[in-house]
Amino acid sequence: MKIITAMKPDDLTKTELHNLYRLISSINESARMLADISRPMFNGIRYISDSELANRLRVSKRTLANYRAAGILGYYNVEGKVIYADCDIEDYLKDHYIPPFQ
Numbered sequence: 001m002k003i004i005t006a007m008k009p010d011d012l013t014k015t016e017l018h019n020l021y022r023l024i025s026s027i028n029e030s031a032r033m034l035a036d037i038s039r040p041m042f043n044g045i046r047y048i049s050d051s052e053l054a055n056r057l058r059v060s061k062r063t064l065a066n067y068r069a070a071g072i073l074g075y076y077n078v079e080g081k082v083i084y085a086d087c088d089i090e091d092y093l094k095d096h097y098i099p100p101f102q
Helices: 014-037 050-057 061-069 086-095
Strands: 045-049 076-078 081-085
Touching: 045 050, 045 086, 050 061, 050 081, 081 086
Parallel strands: none
Antiparallel strands: 045 081, 076 081
8 A cells, every 4th residue: 555645845846846836826716716706695596786797798887777777677776786686687688589590
């Protein structure tokens, strides 16, 4: 039975250390990205802000305001902050999907 001991930085070559640090850096970057895009759930529903939805749909916040005024999108107004239920936006997009011509 072979016993594996913890490696020390002195045991690694420069190339191995460089590759290890690159891998760690990549993992850190991925973790930061995931933290930025993840939203906590409230009663199983994720909510997104007005700015985030505008960025996702690539429309202006004014366009979203027009959608709200026309009753196109449902929203919540919490102390002046407009938020949308992620599932409501997905449902709206699914209902209005037009498949490509074949």
